[in-house]
Amino acid sequence: MLVLRRSILGSLALLALLLVGQPAGAADEQRIAAVVNDDVVTVRDLNERLQLVMLTSGIRDSEQARSRLAPQVLRGLVEETLQLEEAKRLNIEVGQVEIDNALSTIAKRNNLSVDQMKTYLLGNGINLDTLIRQVRAQIAWLKVVNRTIRPNVTVTVDQLDLAVQEARDSQGQPEYLLSEIVLPVDSPAQAGRVAEDAQRLVQTLREGANFDSLAHQVSASASAERGGDLGWVGAASIPPELQAALDRMRPGEVSEPLSSPIGYHIFWLRDQRTAAPPVDSNRAAVEVKLSQILFPTDGSAAANAEARDRAAALRGRLTDCPTMAEVASEIKAPASGDLGWLKVGDLPPTLAKAVLGLQAGQVSPPLPGPSGIHLLMVCERRNPEGLAPEREQIAQRLEQERTDRLARRYLRDLRKQAFIDVRL
Numbered sequence: 001m002l003v004l005r006r007s008i009l010g011s012l013a014l015l016a017l018l019l020v021g022q023p024a025g026a027a028d029e030q031r032i033a034a035v036v037n038d039d040v041v042t043v044r045d046l047n048e049r050l051q052l053v054m055l056t057s058g059i060r061d062s063e064q065a066r067s068r069l070a071p072q073v074l075r076g077l078v079e080e081t082l083q084l085e086e087a088k089r090l091n092i093e094v095g096q097v098e099i100d101n102a103l104s105t106i107a108k109r110n111n112l113s114v115d116q117m118k119t120y121l122l123g124n125g126i127n128l129d130t131l132i133r134q135v136r137a138q139i140a141w142l143k144v145v146n147r148t149i150r151p152n153v154t155v156t157v158d159q160l161d162l163a164v165q166e167a168r169d170s171q172g173q174p175e176y177l178l179s180e181i182v183l184p185v186d187s188p189a190q191a192g193r194v195a196e197d198a199q200r201l202v203q204t205l206r207e208g209a210n211f212d213s214l215a216h217q218v219s220a221s222a223s224a225e226r227g228g229d230l231g232w233v234g235a236a237s238i239p240p241e242l243q244a245a246l247d248r249m250r251p252g253e254v255s256e257p258l259s260s261p262i263g264y265h266i267f268w269l270r271d272q273r274t275a276a277p278p279v280d281s282n283r284a285a286v287e288v289k290l291s292q293i294l295f296p297t298d299g300s301a302a303a304n305a306e307a308r309d310r311a312a313a314l315r316g317r318l319t320d321c322p323t324m325a326e327v328a329s330e331i332k333a334p335a336s337g338d339l340g341w342l343k344v345g346d347l348p349p350t351l352a353k354a355v356l357g358l359q360a361g362q363v364s365p366p367l368p369g370p371s372g373i374h375l376l377m378v379c380e381r382r383n384p385e386g387l388a389p390e391r392e393q394i395a396q397r398l399e400q401e402r403t404d405r406l407a408r409r410y411l412r413d414l415r416k417q418a419f420i421d422v423r424l
Contacts, residue, residue, distance in 0.1 A: 033074060035421040036081040041074070043424075048130040049073050049217075055124050057213040059204060068200040071193075072183060072218040074422070079220075080137035082414045087140035090147065094139045102135045108337075111329055138225070145407045153406065155398045163394050166236055174235045176246055177271035177370050179211055179228035182221035184263035184408075186415060191259075198257035198264040205254045211268045220263070222404035228268070232348070232370075242267070251299045262408075271299065271370050288355055289380040290339040291324040293331075296372040307373040311366035314375065318363040321379040335371065341382075345393065351376065 034041040050066055050073050059065050087094070100114075107117040118128045181201065185194050201218070205211055215221075215228030223230055235243060245255050246269060255267040293314065295307035314331075318324055321338070328336035344352045354364050355376060364376040 032423045034078055034423060035419065036078050037085060037419050039081050039085065041077045041081060045077055045130070045133075046070070046074055048126060049077060049134075051124070051126050052121075052130055052134075053214070053217040055121075055126065057210045057217065059209045059214075065204065068197075068204055069218065071197050072201070074424075075220075076218060078420060079411060079415070080134065082411065082418060083137045083141040083144065086414060087144050090144060092140060092143045092147070094136050094143070098139050099132060099135055102139065103132070106131075106135075109335070111332055111334075111337075141407075141411075145403065145410070149406045149410065150399075150403050153399050153402050155395050155402070159398060160391060160395050163398055164391055167234075167394060173274070175232045175273050176235075176238070176269060177251075177273075178230040178233050179215060179268040179270060180221060180223055180230055181211075181215045181219040181228055181266040182223075182263060183218075183257075183266075184220045184412070186412065194264055195257060195259070198266060202254060202257060202266055205266070205268070211254070220408070222407060232273075246272075286344045286356065287341050287382040288344060288378045289321075289341050290355070291321040291328075291337060291377045291379055292339055293318075293324060293328045293333050293336045293375045294369075294372055295366075295374075296334060304368065304373060308366045311373050311375050315363055315365075318375065318377065320361055321377055324363075324375075324377050338379075343393075 031043045032040045033043050033046045050069060051061065053059070053069055053073055054061050054065060059069075103114050103117070107114045110117065112120065121128055121131065183194050183198050183201070185191050201214070205214065212227030212229075216224055218224075219228055221228070238246070239260075242258060242265075245258060245267070249255060249269045251269055251271050253269055255265075255269070257264040257266055259265075293311070295311055297303035297307045314327060317327060325337040344355055347355060348369060351367055351369055351374065354367050355378060358364055358376070358378045360378050360381055362377065364374070367374045367376065
């Protein structure tokens, strides 16, 4: 393969002149934004993805917003192209059933049918194909990683022992509920421009953009698939520079860009707590099929009190899990309805203890959680015999972290070896 490396971000200063809020003409739409080996990304591809990012992130469509987001959105489209090309090279295919299932999951998450989601997107000037391309690339890359990386990832006994001891030592220490956006720096020459891009994203987030959606669209981290969600992170595993930044923040705030050997990180501190002793390992292994209604809040006392009152007023209607799903749909509660099977040990400690005390079909009192006030109901329960999952769960986490790290390196190497020519 011919190798010609060129900075993707180095040519993006002209994007603000070319990407405006008004629809482009047909000729402009078909112009090439970037060449990636034997494939192209058109201006239309870029504009439609920008529109999708702004719609899902709650960002008002404007020339300024587009110029802020364009560098990372174009970079994401280039990386998706590399991922699809690598899957093709390995004879990995993504079937229509897999795409349909993914679209159905996305629609259900937003309390819509696939047809309703398609109508909603078209009503906002977005063709469903731009979402399908993104979904196809995500599935293809997951298959690539599962074939080429995951089978070779191992965690040694010493590494596992150390991680288990760190988890036990963290009891009584601060824990932070974090989300992240990662903007990579591929060469020292790019650092300044990526820092500027990161600062623009921080400004966009502080103006009210949805962090989860923006992370899903532009972050280069493996956590992007979860909307940047890192879960609860103990102080012992946080680098000193991040710890210093977190000490200056309050829950709900977004950090300034923080540099690392990877690039620039933007963190959203969603909540903070003191690490509680874990649920007994055998009880943590209990599996429950849960249904919930979530009342999101901004974390303030007034918002929590209002959400708690709304939750309490609904409890009398919630007689079984199908009713929970119906009511969640009726009131359009986000991230609500059937949550599927979960291990009790994977829930936040407060919620885990409440779930352990519920009988099947019994609704919980309003419970404070990471995202707001929860009403939970256990639909079914499975009680494993004699399992002690602490080491197993930590081993799985370590394996996933190592897999994610190697996958980032894999994609970085694909970028370095590729012919990438930005035409804008």
